Amino acid sequence: MEQAAEVPARAGPALGGGWVERWWAGAGGPVASVLDAALAPVELAYRIGMRLRNHAYSRGWLEAVRLPVPVVSVGNLTVGGTGKTPVSRWLVDELRRRGRAPAVLHGGYAPDEPALHRAWHPEIPVIEGRDRVAGARAAILAGATALVLDDGFQHRRLVRDLDVVLVAAERWSAAPRLLPRGPWREPPAALRRADLVAVTRKTAAPGEAERVAAALADYTDAAIVRLHLRASRWSRPDSGPANGPPAGEAVAVVAIAEPERFLTNARDAGARITTTLAFRDHYCYDARDIARLRQTAGGRAVVTTAKDAVKLAPLDPELDLWVLEQDVRVEAGAEVFARRLDLLVS
Numbered sequence: 317m318e319q320a321a322e323v324p325a326r327a328g329p330a331l332g333g334g335w336v337e338r339w340w341a342g343a344g345g346p347v348a349s350v351l352d353a354a355l356a357p358v359e360l361a362y363r364i365g366m367r368l369r370n371h372a373y374s375r376g377w378l379e380a381v382r383l384p385v386p387v388v389s390v391g392n393l394t395v396g397g398t399g400k401t402p403v404s405r406w407l408v409d410e411l412r413r414r415g416r417a418p419a420v421l422h423g424g425y426a427p428d429e430p431a432l433h434r435a436w437h438p439e440i441p442v443i444e445g446r447d448r449v450a451g452a453r454a455a456i457l458a459g460a461t462a463l464v465l466d467d468g469f470q471h472r473r474l475v476r477d478l479d480v481v482l483v484a485a486e487r488w489s490a491a492p493r494l495l496p497r498g499p500w501r502e503p504p505a506a507l508r509r510a511d512l513v514a515v516t517r518k519t520a521a522p523g524e525a526e527r528v529a530a531a532l533a534d535y536t537d538a539a540i541v542r543l544h545l546r547a548s549r550w551s552r553p554d555s556g557p558a559n560g561p562p563a564g565e566a567v568a569v570v571a572i573a574e575p576e577r578f579l580t581n582a583r584d585a586g587a588r589i590t591t592t593l594a595f596r597d598h599y600c601y602d603a604r605d606i607a608r609l610r611q612t613a614g615g616r617a618v619v620t621t622a623k624d625a626v627k628l629a630p631l632d633p634e635l636d637l638w639v640l641e642q643d644v645r646v647e648a649g650a651e652v653f654a655r656r657l658d659l660l661v662s
Contacts, residue, residue, distance in 0.1 A: 391469020396573030419455035540648025561586035562617035
């Protein structure tokens with residue numbers, strides 16, 4: 317069992333889901349400084365390797381497969397935190413509204429995300445696996461007439477007809493550190509490959525998202541839109557939408573990249589969170605975690621994310637779970653987005 321970070325609800329940045337995330341955010345002390353220096357050559361090697369790989373695909377030296385149905389990729393430049401999964405859900409709905417039968421392709425590295433897609437859209441194929449080409453072909457055989465790649469920007473082997481890249485307003489940096497010294501998979505210059513760039517915000521102010529969008533124009537000629545990933549409503553896994561937040565004090569349990577943003581949104585939506593259990597992103601809960609959660613909650617309601625709920629509810633259907641649902645609202649560029657999707661399915 318992983319040791320969760322159990323802290324008072326207002327402990328702020330200290331409650332991150334893991335030491336690596338806190339190090340990437342600038343914490344960690346002397347050990348972090350040693351790691352920074354030791355991993356600088358590794359970061360450089362990674363940067364060069366990504367550049368060579370992308371160059372090989374761009375020049376046609378590595379084969380990319382084109383399929384007979386439209387392919388939309390939703391990706392980003394960082395490890396987690398930009399909203400790929402809710403945006404993928406929104407795109408599935410938009411494609412269905414335009415008469416297509418979409419399927420979702422997922423790399424399979426995070427079982428919670430495919431489970432969430434299946435909960436949202438039980439009627440469509442959700443294919444897991446590192447071989448996205450094989451998954452795409454299986455989805456087409458199952459009747460899919462459009463494909464959505466959840467987290468597909470770095471997957472160059474499958475040709476996409478619309479490459480949507482998300483940049484979180486809260487995480488933007490003009491001089492980022494790449495893996496393993498930081499959370500960035502690619503530098504901002506990679507945005508030149510994008511067809512559409514979407515600045516997402518969860519807790520950032522609209523003005524901050526506007527400033528990030530203006531900065532991104534230096535890196536890409538693609539259209540730039542802005543999306544608000546907003547808390548929309550509370551729901552219960554066993555009974556659907558709730559009329560409001562839980563009454564009384566609540567315990568939060570999260571296994572996401574940036575728990576602070578969830579807690580901010582949950583409080584803004586009326587939850588009175590007094591204790592938080594924070595695990596690393598994509599953590600798989602077990603029976604011991606459930607026992608600890610029950611002991612910590614002590615009869616209080618448990619508030620969590622949709623991604624965590626699909627893992628927690630099957631382990632203990634009796635948990636008093638409250639889920640803060642999220643939806644996607646296009647704040648700027650709705651016409652551009654709609655036009656690109658219309659062209660995609662025409």
